[in-house]
């Protein structure tokens with residue numbers, strides 16, 4: 313099999329059989345530390361618009377093959393930032409006062425407006441699904457944020473979640489292949 317066909321084979325495998333085993337992802341993340349550092353440099357040096365377009369397409373193709381309700385790992389492992397209006401909307405939805413909502417669910421910065429959920433996993437994760445789905449917070453709606461522009465300026469954050477989120481993991485692995493990033497020699501072919 314020549315190199316081009318190997319790449320094609322890998323793309324097909326990633327797209328048809330995304331990795332969803334978090335333990336395996338963690339192991340691969342450790343093995344790929346250097347590879348991923350090189351890949352981040354590679355992406356930083358390439359046109360952002362083309363990368364955004366490819367990442368967005370890959371996410372569209374891969375996301376439907378990954379069940380967030382089977383995973384739920386972002387809700388189990390991330391501290392969610394929220395705003396005052398979001399907290400108020402969720403409180404109203406739950407039939408609570410904003411003060412009660414804050415007491416039960418929110419931690420605030422001492423001297424600023426920063427508000428975060430006060431527990432990991434999130435209070436609102438029930439049976440691996442969001443119990444306030446229609447009122448979930450902007451950060452929840454955006455995650456894993458691969459549809460947003462300037463992917464190559466957000467690589468630190470994206471790779472921070474590389475072994476947390478199967479969507480990110482599989483999109484980044486597919487992106488390596490599509491862009492001709494040669495992991496075996498640690499060279500970039502494009």
Ligand code: SF4
Pocket residue numbers: 386387392434435436437438441442443444445448449452
């Ligand atoms: S509010 Fe819902 S979507 Fe957001 S972290 Fe909590 S359970 Fe997950």
Ligand code: SF4
Pocket residue numbers: 378379380381383384385386387455456476477478479480
């Ligand atoms: S967004 Fe990622 S981490 Fe969150 S539930 Fe879906 S696959 Fe899992």
